[in-house]
Amino acid sequence: MIRRLFVPARLDEIPIGTRVIAYGLLGLWTLVVLFPLYWMAITSFKLPIDVSNGPAYVPFIDFKPSLDAWHYIFVDLGPDTFRPYVNSLIIATFSTAAAVFLGSIAAYALARIEYRPPVAAVGLGVLMLAVVVAAVGWGGVDLRIAVAVCGAFFFLLLRPIIRRARRHFANDDILFWIISQRILPPVVTVIPIYLTFKSIGLLDTRSALIITYATANVPIVVWLMFDFFASVPKEIEESAQIDGATRFAILFGIVVPLVAPGIVATGLLVLILSWNEYLFALFLSTANAQTLPLLVAAQNATRGPQWWNMSVLILIMILPVMLLTLTLQRFIVKGILVGAVKG
């Protein structure tokens, strides 16, 4: 009996009562998901008085729609809306492209090439790093001198250590290390990142945010793309090798088309993460590099939450992501590998 619940049935085999309940629940959930969007859409056409006298549900009946908020955002605020908009577009696009490119080639390498870094060599690197930190922090040694000395020691000791190495890390360890970069709560890293960009004079620039987002998202891309690359049968690539293709031609002519759904899905995810990012943007930008999430938050400032203005901003903010998702969705197809191997 219980089993029957999990056996997929054809639609016309489901009893009518069950069907009514099922569709009822689905309809209810659709409402739960879509209602906030609807509420935002109508709020953007409300006057402050309609909101405070609230709740008003249906335009033209409960309240008279007005373009006041849209006028405020597009005309009164004008450049102060468009600048963050352009910033967000540029930052999200470039950081996503960089993260997907770097993360994908890293994931491909990890899926296809066996790395065996000796544990001792990695330990030596960490030790030298610690020495640099200690020397600069407590010893007051000049950073450049510390780095030069420790770097020299590192490369001097590297060869004998590698030759005698018994224990090695494997690709899994490297993969875990990359993913572990995301375990640390971002808020912990905000201050060091702020200080770094301050010292190199990149505060309040798009570059700072592009670099930060790309770096933060590379682990996610590696993590997701690793499985996609690993699922491409090795023989396909070997076959292409024998057929005469170069490494480059195999990667871009055979492998990338086969993992395209993964690249698109990962790209969308990373794009959304960058597009909606708030914390780093708050610290690293003031006026010039300000992004949309900051602008939305700013509507909740001195005079209390300006729901109508926020609604307009959020609507125009989700628009490009929605359009992109709808356009790219057709690439996220299942079963692209069917027919490659086995009969």
Next chain:
Amino acid sequence: MNHMERQAPRPSHFASSTVPHSKSVSLRNVSKTFGDTRVLHDLSLDVHAGEFLVLLGESGCGKTTALRIIAGLESASEGSIYVGENDVTQQLPRDRDVAMVFQSYALYPHKTVFENIAYPLIVRKRAKAEIDAAVRDVAASVHLEPQLDRYPRQLSGGQRQRVALARAIVRRPAAFLMDEPLSNLDAKLRGHMRAELKHMQHELGVTTIYVTHDQIEAMTLAHRVALIDKGVLQQLDVPARIYSDPANLFVAGFIGSPPMNFLRGTLANNRFEAEGLTLVADVNHHGEAVLGVRPEDCMLVTAADGEFRGHIYSVELIGDHSLVTLNVGEQQIVVKVSNMFAGEIGMEVGLRANRERVYFFDQRSGLRIRQC
């Protein structure tokens, strides 16, 4: 099943795609180790131009590794590989002028059949018209013309197999490498494709190195069979001699179905003695030995007429023949007899063996003890 796969022998289509520059392939003292495991040990092989050579052995014996080393997908730990006169040991797979058919076919799933077959020519930047003509020619020869615009996922197993073959043929390589190309097909189709392959190789005259664990495939397809066990070449010979003149116990036991009977005993003074039997043996050897005789080279006679005797342990009717298992002392021996044979379990019978087909092997080394 598509009717295309079931067609009777047809006129040759290969005339226009015959490869004139088929080359020999040689392995010279090739060894391969993975970490501490040695999978190939000092393997030397000379495959003549135009020859169909089968690498036969159980799974894990190193035969696929040998093929991958020839293809350049693995590097040899020691030794060198030649294609024709060229030492290709250090060359990349694409420079070796060999084509490979994988067990899993390894088709490009996002490309059509046409694009799959054309791929080796496209990456070599051949002219478009030339590619088009070559692909259509090869597709015709493997009967894939109607499927050229399909994708691999829309094809049956046999059709995918033929796409993989066509992709190998289209380049006209110096040699074909095939890694168990038929093992993913169902039994009936496999028999059919075996005949197709043999015909195709004959028509094309391309040097072919074919890896399989199936002795029937090896015996039927090969000009010569190289039998490998634990990374060591056991015997390299024409199929008939692999069957009738095994070099050692492994070869004798591997080839033939049902397998050869082995009886342990001792050789001394031109006699082979085991519990329950004594046989005159025309070999000059003393010590522990194994007598080998195939079920088809034995004959059941009355107890009085036999060279030695045994008791019937079981009788199995196979169809066109029966298999009778006898207890001879502590050991057992299987005899292939007519399907008319009527014997009861427990009955005592005599046994005669075709003396020219009785083999002796050294028990310790497994090597054949030849007649003096």
